Amino acid sequence: MPGTLLPPRSKRHHAQMERVSAAKPDLYLISSEDIIYEQDLGEDPGSIKPWISYIEYKQQNGTLYEQAFIMERACKQLPRSYKLWKLYLELRISHLRGRNPALHRDEYQKVNGLFERALVLLNKMPRIWEMYLSFLLEQPLVTQTRQTFDRALRALPITQHNRIWKLYKSFARSASGDTAIQIWARYMQVHPETAEDYIELLVELGRYTQAVRKYMEILNDSTFRSKEGKSHFQIWSEMVELLVNKAKKIDTQSYGGIDVEAIIRSGIERFSDQRGRLWAGLATYWITKGNFEKARDVFEEGVTTVMTVRDFTMIFDSYVEFEESIIGTLMDQASIRSKKGKVDEDADFDLDLRMMRFEQLMDRRPFLVNDVLLRQNPNNVIEWEKRVGLWGKNKAEIVNTYAAAIAAINPKKAHGKFHELWVNYAKFYEQGGDLDTARVIFDKAVKVPFKTVAELAETWCEWAEMELRNENFDKAVDIMAKATQAPKKSTVDYFDESLSPQQRVHKSWKLWSFYVDLVESVGTTDETRKIYDRIFELRIATPQTVVNFANLLEENKYFEESFKIYERGLDLFSYPVAFELWNLYLTKAVDRKISIERLRDLFEQALDGCPPKFAKVLYLMYGNLEEERGLARHAMRIYERATRAVSDEDRLEMFNFYITKSASNFGLTSTRPIYERAIAALPDSEAKDMCLKFAEMERRLGEIDRARAIYGHASQFCDPRTNAGFWQKWEAFEVQHGNEDTFKEMLRIKRSVQAQYNTDVNFIASQAIARSQQQRAQENGEADMGDEEADKEQADAMAALERQARAPVGFVAASTGPEGGNRPSGAQQPAPPANVNPDAIDLDDDEDMNE
Structure with missing residues (x-):
């Protein structure tokens, strides 16, 4: 009814409302404009449609009381209508929005009663419950709100509970205390996957023991999966961090209390890569608890059991920081006492004792690091040697370290040179003057099953060298004789790993080499020869x-x-x-x-089966022998064999050497067949050079036709564009010794060869590559001139080359007239006479030609 609403802020309006309500409220709230809607309601009172129309009209034109009056009547007429109740409840809630629930407690209670009326028939509607619960959360009614949440959970099906729990969890955090914990514990029964949120709440509320127990519960549950994607170790680390940081507030004394040390030690065993952090955490736990001696014991246990330098460094740094903090506190206390003039001998003694322990701890660090590395690999010879060096001049500890190393190292798994450890052990006694003990150590060392034969051989040699240093030469020889002792015919394979090093050491070249050098130095020649013979017998x-x-x-x-x-x-x-x-x-x-016959036989043996790459030197030695002590023709025959036997890289050089020797011994004419065979045997690039030499020789002999024929033969190897030197030489030759016909023949051959190379696939490909490289260079800015200037210059250059090719030295090109031919640029040349043919060729006389 309208009387249940909060009065409007106008006092006059409120008084008027009270008077009218006391008389005839229904008549006051129903106006003449409402008659049509009232008639519709009378015609069909059980339908929701006229009520909705009536409400919508009042929402636009009616007062708040009129709207409430109509909605109250509608809800009484149709009490099961969710839509009508929702409109009515929203109206009442909106009217109270922004008002203090404590000051207007009665009005809030009226709306609460209205919700209770609605829920009598609509208790399966989750939206009504949500509205009611949200409205209650605005009021300071903890018990009523909690009970209402419980009623909602009981009334609604479990599929709708998530909507209620969303509000219920918010209420739990605001309620805090035991209420929040009980609510979350109930929620955890339905949603165990939210255990991390529950733990977070427990930590916020200071319930650390319960939080740790929940951590332990989810860690023991193999089916638990973190909704935040945390790994098993991350959850375990969070628990350990809580245990360490809140050590004093976690129950460890009562029945069923938490054994923190056992938990952390189980992690140390389980998570090997985190041992350093966990040992430091365990020590920090005892420091937080105030048990410093227990913390120190944990630090000591940690630095003496970890397996990695990283873990050791982490624990040791925490240990040092712990000791420094205690010493700093004691020094501050001593300073305060000194200012007050007080003397406390026990406190001063405690401070001195802790200072001494701290210094010892720092001195122990290298040894502790060495212990870590040796725990990682007790077969690490290098670290054992470092440990010996750490002891300095402490002889007793050095001996103990050597003994411990020898006992701990497995020779087959040794990392480093195990034999050097034995040798250094013996040298330690040798330097002390105790040779007998050193010999005992070496005697044991040579019986050790080393990983390789080389280590055993080194040990024998070191033993002998010790005797040599002490001038016991005979003793050294006896030791090496014992080391190399072997059966007369040994069939042992030096590389047979199935045999022990002692069974194979007699085939060690290092051992025999040392032995033979030793006997050669202190023994006789016959003894040395016997050892060499023995080496040959063993085939080593x-x-x-x-x-x-x-x-x-x-x-x-x-x-x-x-x-x-x-x-x-x-x-x-x-x-x-x-x-x-x-x-x-x-x-x-x-x-x-x-004798020469014996030498020839030796050279023939050497050359038999000799690879071509090694034949050159032997043939030259053989030929030189024949030149000095034999016959020249025999030497020429050897050089001729050499040209066929040597490798391709040496063949040209061998032919040149053969030609030189033949010319010096038998004259130039004897080299003709050599030149001919060389040209036939050598590749084209080398045959070209040989042809030029051959032609030059024939020219010097006056055989012009033979020389020209050789040039013609060589022309097939020489492309005019890449071998311009050859054609210049031939051109010079024809200018000097030829005539017009021979020169034209030369030009014809040149054009023919150029045409041949123009159709050669390899040449075309190389020219295309050259052009592309030139174009790329121009694009990269390597060409300083513009495209037009470059094309012009290239055209001019090509034209000049063409003129040069058509008009060699001594001739005038017919197409260019008086200006043609090769002449120096800028040179002044006289104009030809009018009666002289410009295309005439000036040929020398026959006498000049013959010359």
């Missing part, structure tokens, strides 16, 4: 072994035996190693002046 000789053995015999005047050593070496090695041995062998054999 190298080219250097062959050379050293041969040089040893040569120094002792055993020349023939040194030659035999070279031959033994040549039986062992093939080319290219054999080339170096043959080179030395033949050089020494030639120097010894042995």
